[in-house]
Amino acid sequence: MADAKVIPFGEDRPRRRGGGARGARAVDAVAAPAQPPGPSRESGPVGLPSPVEEPVEAPAGRPGGPGEWDRRIAGGLAFLRRRITGEYEVDEFGYDKELTDQVLMSLMRPLFDKYFRVEVKGVENIPKEGGALIVANHSGTLPLDGLMLQVAVHDHHPAERHLRLLAADLVFMLPGVNELARKAGHTLACAEDAQRLLEAGELVGVMPEGFKGIGKPFGERYKLQRFGRGGFVSTALRAGTPIVPCSIVGAEEIYPMIGNAKTLARLLGLPYFPLTPTFPWLGPLGAVPLPTKWTIQFGEPIPTDGYAAEAAEDPMLMFNLTDEVRERIQHTLYKLLVQRRSVFF
Numbered sequence: 001m002a003d004a005k006v007i008p009f010g011e012d013r014p015r016r017r018g019g020g021a022r023g024a025r026a027v028d029a030v031a032a033p034a035q036p037p038g039p040s041r042e043s044g045p046v047g048l049p050s051p052v053e054e055p056v057e058a059p060a061g062r063p064g065g066p067g068e069w070d071r072r073i074a075g076g077l078a079f080l081r082r083r084i085t086g087e088y089e090v091d092e093f094g095y096d097k098e099l100t101d102q103v104l105m106s107l108m109r110p111l112f113d114k115y116f117r118v119e120v121k122g123v124e125n126i127p128k129e130g131g132a133l134i135v136a137n138h139s140g141t142l143p144l145d146g147l148m149l150q151v152a153v154h155d156h157h158p159a160e161r162h163l164r165l166l167a168a169d170l171v172f173m174l175p176g177v178n179e180l181a182r183k184a185g186h187t188l189a190c191a192e193d194a195q196r197l198l199e200a201g202e203l204v205g206v207m208p209e210g211f212k213g214i215g216k217p218f219g220e221r222y223k224l225q226r227f228g229r230g231g232f233v234s235t236a237l238r239a240g241t242p243i244v245p246c247s248i249v250g251a252e253e254i255y256p257m258i259g260n261a262k263t264l265a266r267l268l269g270l271p272y273f274p275l276t277p278t279f280p281w282l283g284p285l286g287a288v289p290l291p292t293k294w295t296i297q298f299g300e301p302i303p304t305d306g307y308a309a310e311a312a313e314d315p316m317l318m319f320n321l322t323d324e325v326r327e328r329i330q331h332t333l334y335k336l337l338v339q340r341r342s343v344f345f
Contacts (some may be wrong), residue, residue, distance in 0.1 A: 022112035053112035062070075093193070094182030096102045096140055097162070104152060104184050111144075112151040114335050115291055116250060128159050131198035132301065133236045134205045136246035137224055137333065138213035140313050141255035145248050148250065149205060150184070152296045157281050165205045166190075166198050170271070191235050198239035206232045208322075215260070215272040222337060228320035234306075237312040242301035247332035250294030253343050255279070292343050295336050299328050315317045 019035055029320065082088050090096045110117050126132060136149060146165050155162040166189035172178045187193045189206065197204050207213065208227040216225060238245050259275030279286030311317055 004118075026211065037259060040273075069145050085186075090183070093164075093187045094184065095164070095183070095185040096183040099183050100162070100185060104180070105151060108147055108151050108294065109155070109276070112148055115289075116148060116254075116294045118148055118152060118250075118294040118296055120296050120298075121154045122154045122300075123152070125298045125300055126157055126203065127203065127242065128163065128303070131201050131241040131246055132203055132253075133194075133198060133238055133241055134203060134244045134246050134298070135232060136205065136207050137222075137246070137248055137329050138207035138209040139216070139221065140214060140251035140289075141276070142289070143214055145251040146205070146207065148251075148294065149246065149296060151329070153203060153205075161203050163203050163205045166194055168210060191231055194232070194235045195239050198235065198241045208232055211271040215257070215274070217260070218252070218256040219258070220257055222333050224326055224333075227326050228321050229320035233318045233321045233325070234312045236304045237307055237318075240305040242303050243321070243325055244301045244304075245299040245328040246338060247297050247299070247329050247338065249293065249333060249336040250292045250298075250343075252291045254289035255295070256290075282285065290344075293340075293345055295340070296330055297330060297336060302328075 036308045046326055074183070079098070082098075088096065126134070134149070134153070136145070139145060146167075150165060154160055160184055165184075165186045167181055167186045168189055171181050171186065172188060181343060186199070194206070209225040210228070212225040214224075233243070244319055255274060255276050257276055261273040265271065266274035276286065278288075293322045304321075307317070
């Protein structure tokens with residue numbers, strides 16, 4: 001992995017307008033001088049050339065056109081070659097930008113656009129560049145809200161920024177999930193990693209409720225749980241980066257948790273084992289989330305660069321800032337719930 005190098009995507013062979021050899025032949029045919037026309041039923045008087053219409057070239061980037069499909073196939077083959085030969089780059093945390101953009105985002109996008117139909121608001125509150133800490137509520141029994149938040153930032157921000165989520169230890173203990181999480185840009189939820197990412201100018205996402213939020217019963221939906229000891233505020237203060245509150249509505253209802261099999265959870269080493277109206281009663285079908293309508297709203301950033309260097313060690317300041325972030329998220333959740341017409345529409 002350390003020997004991997006970067007090859008810009010789609011540049012391993014020169015591109016031709018119109019797509020590949022077929023496009024080149026089509027352009028050459030248009031550029032070639034026309035032969036003098038012979039007499040025919042449509043020609044004019046002998047010795048006069050018949051009128052010839054100017055050829056019209058089809059747009060090269062037309063969706064579904066031959067050139068577009070040629071480029072997609074060529075790009076896909078080049079991507080596969082780089083994956084096989086190891087000619088791609090990952091950062092020190094294991095983040096694979098090319099795989100995330102080309103594969104993982106493409107897999108999550110239909111869920112985002114078509115299934116949950118996520119509406120994104122306030123994306124202009126996310127800085128165009130530089131580090132920032134996005135703090136969001138956590139819910140839904142399974143952490144799909146974090147993945148949808150990642151797509152929202154990338155697809156709706158003008159700079160197409162990538163969100164680096166801080167994940168719990170359990171994520172990196174699960175076989176397969178560990179590797180995918182690393183490649184998608186997630187890292188362990190510890191202050192050291194978060195500060196290094198923020199100081200490097202990355203967008204970092206954190207959900208301070210943790211398992212208390214994602215595993216709360218359905219009767220407590222949209223009631224924020226405790227935000228811990230304010231470690232995320234201390235990290236933002238040390239890095240001097242703004243805190244952007246984020247409220248997510250819709251995730252609470254995808255798996256209505258009506259019970260918790262605690263004994264089974266302890267046997268499996270899980271923080272909880274959810275019981276929903278469909279799971280585990282319907283087997284694998286019960287794991288399909290309900291198609292709720294989502295809204296993700298980013299609030300106004302809270303600046304931290306105006307505090308002294310020792311402010312990160314002030315427990316009262318951390319408590320006040322943590323409480324301010326929590327109140328902003330909770331207030332926005334209530335506001336969005338009042339505006340919502342239906343859970344599913």
